[in-house]
Amino acid sequence: MAQAHTPKFSNPVVTWIDSRLPIFTMLNHEYNEYPMPKNVNYLWAFGAMAGMMLVIMIATGLFLAMQYTANTHMAFESVERIMRDVNFGWLLRYVHANGASMFFIVVFIHLFRGLYYGSYKAPREILWILGVVILLLMMATAFMGYVLPWGQMSFWGATVITNLFSAFPIVGDPIVTWLWGGFSVDNPTLNRFFALHFLLPFVIFAVVILHVAALHISGSNNPLGIDAKGPQDTVPFNPYVTVKDGFAIVVFLILYAAFVFFAPNYLGHPDNYIPANPLVTPAHIVPEWYFLPFYAILRAIPDKLGGVLAMFGAIAVLFVLPWLDTSRVRSCKFRPIYRQFFWVLVLCVLVLGYAGAQPAEGAWLLIARIGTFYYFFHFLVLLPVLGKMERPLPLPVSISEPVLKGGGRVAAGAHAKPMEKA
Structure with a gap:
C-alpha cells in the first residue's frame, strides 16, 4: 500500500485534491521550491517570454479561426472582415500577426544565449535538441500561417517554398503534389495549411512540456557554466526568479504593444495587402x-x-x-x-x-x-x-563566491578539468 500523503496546503480543497492527485505538490516543487542558480541574469527570462508568447498565439489563433474562411475565394475577404466588422478583430489580428515576430525574437535570443553560455553541453543535450525541434515546428507553423491571408506574398511565397522540395530526386515531385493537394497552389493547399497551422501549436506545446521537464531534470545552466555545489549556490524559483522574469516580461510587453498599436504593419510586406493573383508575379518575393x-x-x-x-x-x-x-x-x-x-x-x-x-x-x-x-x-x-x-581561463570554485564577493578563488587546474555533471 502506498504511504499516506502528508498535506502541505492550508486550503482543505487543495489538500483533498492533492492527496488523490498530487498536482499541487508537483507544481510547488517545480515552480516554487525549484532551486535556480543565484547568478542567472535577465537573459534567462527569455524562456519564460517564449512560453508566454506561445499561450498568446494559441489563444488569439483560436478566436481568429472562428472567423476565418479557408477558401481561396473568401480567405482574403474574411481577413478584411475580421479587421473591419468583428469586435476587436483588428486587435486579435495584429496581436497574432506581430506575435509571430515577437515569438521568434525571444526564441532567437534564447537560442544565442544557449550558444554563448554552452547550455547545449552535457548533461543538457536532450534539452537542447528539444529546443531545436521547437524551432523547426515554429518555422513550419509560421510559414503555413503566412499563407492564410491569401495575399500576393502569401501565394507566391507558398509557391516558391513548396517548390523547393522538387529538388529532391525521385521523391521531390510527389512531396510537392502532396503539399499542394493537386498540381498548383490552390484551395486544397490553403485548406491543409490552415488545418496544420491550427494543429502544430498544440504539438509545440507538448514539446515545450518535454523541454521544461528535461530542464528540471538536468538543472538550469548559469553565466559561469559551472554546476551548483549546494544550497549556498541556489535560490528558490519563487519569489526570486518569478519577480525577475515578471519585470522582464512587463518590459517586453511594452515593446510588443508598441508594435501592435503604433506600427502593426511594420514587420509585414505591403504586397500581402493585395489579393493573391496567380497571373501577376511580385517584383521581389521575400519571406x-x-x-x-x-x-x-x-x-x-x-x-x-x-x-x-x-x-x-x-x-x-x-x-x-x-x-x-x-x-x-x-x-x-x-x-x-x-x-x-x-x-x-x-x-x-x-x-x-x-x-x-x-x-x-x-x-x-x-x-x-x-x-x-x-x-x-x-x-x-x-x-x-x-x-x-x-586554453580557457580558470573556473571559479563555486557560483556563490563570485556572486557574493565579486571575485572568488579559483580551483587549481580548473580549466583543465572536464565539466561537472549535474
Whole structure:
C-alpha cells in the first residue's frame, strides 16, 4: 500500500485534491521550491517570454479561426472582415500577426544565449535538441500561417517554398503534389495549411512540456557554466526568479504593444495587402524576416538541390552541436578566443538576414556566399578545432563566491578539468 500523503496546503480543497492527485505538490516543487542558480541574469527570462508568447498565439489563433474562411475565394475577404466588422478583430489580428515576430525574437535570443553560455553541453543535450525541434515546428507553423491571408506574398511565397522540395530526386515531385493537394497552389493547399497551422501549436506545446521537464531534470545552466555545489549556490524559483522574469516580461510587453498599436504593419510586406493573383508575379518575393538568413543560404548556392540541402543543413547542424563543441568549458566568459568568434557568428547571421531581403545578384549574392561559408565553418570546423586548442581561463570554485564577493578563488587546474555533471 502506498504511504499516506502528508498535506502541505492550508486550503482543505487543495489538500483533498492533492492527496488523490498530487498536482499541487508537483507544481510547488517545480515552480516554487525549484532551486535556480543565484547568478542567472535577465537573459534567462527569455524562456519564460517564449512560453508566454506561445499561450498568446494559441489563444488569439483560436478566436481568429472562428472567423476565418479557408477558401481561396473568401480567405482574403474574411481577413478584411475580421479587421473591419468583428469586435476587436483588428486587435486579435495584429496581436497574432506581430506575435509571430515577437515569438521568434525571444526564441532567437534564447537560442544565442544557449550558444554563448554552452547550455547545449552535457548533461543538457536532450534539452537542447528539444529546443531545436521547437524551432523547426515554429518555422513550419509560421510559414503555413503566412499563407492564410491569401495575399500576393502569401501565394507566391507558398509557391516558391513548396517548390523547393522538387529538388529532391525521385521523391521531390510527389512531396510537392502532396503539399499542394493537386498540381498548383490552390484551395486544397490553403485548406491543409490552415488545418496544420491550427494543429502544430498544440504539438509545440507538448514539446515545450518535454523541454521544461528535461530542464528540471538536468538543472538550469548559469553565466559561469559551472554546476551548483549546494544550497549556498541556489535560490528558490519563487519569489526570486518569478519577480525577475515578471519585470522582464512587463518590459517586453511594452515593446510588443508598441508594435501592435503604433506600427502593426511594420514587420509585414505591403504586397500581402493585395489579393493573391496567380497571373501577376511580385517584383521581389521575400519571406518573413525570421526566415531571411535561411533564405540567403538557399540562394547563395548556385545549384537548387545544394541550396535546399544547405538551408536545411543550417538547422540540422544545431542538432549535433553538443558533439561538435569539443571544449570542456561551457561558458564563453572563460573562453576569450571563442567569445570573439561567437560575436562574428552573430554578425554573420544578421548580415545573412539583410542579404536575404535583397535581390540575389551582384554584391549581395557574394556577401550571402561568404556568410554561408562562415556559418558552416563556425560549427563544423572552428568549434571542434578551437575546443581542443584553446586554453580557457580558470573556473571559479563555486557560483556563490563570485556572486557574493565579486571575485572568488579559483580551483587549481580548473580549466583543465572536464565539466561537472549535474
